Amino acid sequence: NAGVTQTPKFQVLKTGQSMTLQCAQDMNHNSMYWYRQDPGMGLRLIYYSASEGTTDKGEVPNGYNVSRLNKREFSLRLESAAPSQTSVYFCASGFEPSKDYSNQPQHFGDGTRLSIL
């Protein structure tokens, strides 16, 4: 019962470097999400994929790109890392957002702790 798996768990980058964060889920969920968590700010949505083949911007998409590789996998890419992107990144999955599934919770991975120097 892996649930949502994120790799890597920790990473240190230099400003300007690029990196891809990986996420995979084995719960047959349609939707996947990337959030960032910063102290005192809760979780903020970066990008989401409501279903395979679609992606949409969330609240804080600048500086990021995503790829929904297949139903299981959703990656987040930082093309040119900046210190402001130092954060803990969480991937989540859930049922396709629709009126029938509005009351279904999302399931989260354990996060990637990213520091940018």
Next chain:
Amino acid sequence: AQSVAQPEDQVNVAEGNPLTVKCTYSVSGNPYLFWYVQYPNRGLQFLLKYITGDNLVKGSYGFEAEFNKSQTSFHLKKPSALVSDSALYFCAVRDYGGTALIFGKGTTLSVSS
């Protein structure tokens, strides 16, 4: 626009005492409300969700939440706190047909022995 407020950054209680973590929300229609808990260096774990018609919702680990439509609140409660309940708690909301969850800023619960 949807929003969630958790007015307390930190709640301190003694073990064995009841605890309450507060949450108020704002949505345009019927709310879908959730509580999550986060332990250090871990992801968010689902605790409970509001079910239409039930003002008192029971969830995992002995937690429950009280929904109050007139006060637009969904407070998390537990009759008797444990030291192991110490963690960061998030309230979240989604409106009908909405895409992603909107999270509060979180409340740190500290239970002392």
